Amino acid sequence: MAFHFESREDLEKFIRDEIFTSSEAMEYLGITRQALNAVVQRGKLIPIKEKKAIKLFFKEDLVKRIESLGRDQD
DSSP: OOOOSSHHHHHHHHHHEEEEEEEHHHHHOOOHEEEEEEEEEEHSSSEEEEEEEEEEEEHHHHHHHHHHTTSSSO
């Protein structure tokens, strides 16, 4: 997966639209922080960046997680 941005504004838009914090991911997935941490711990969702209490996720990975819910028991 390669990304190319023509301008800083393009990069900022991408970050606003496609990168989710833990809180945003919980809201998007409709789950609690404990459930999010459990999914991450089981390797079902991989943060793109993790520092102490901060995790960042690609929206694409959250969409795939929602799609997978019908196929597994998480």
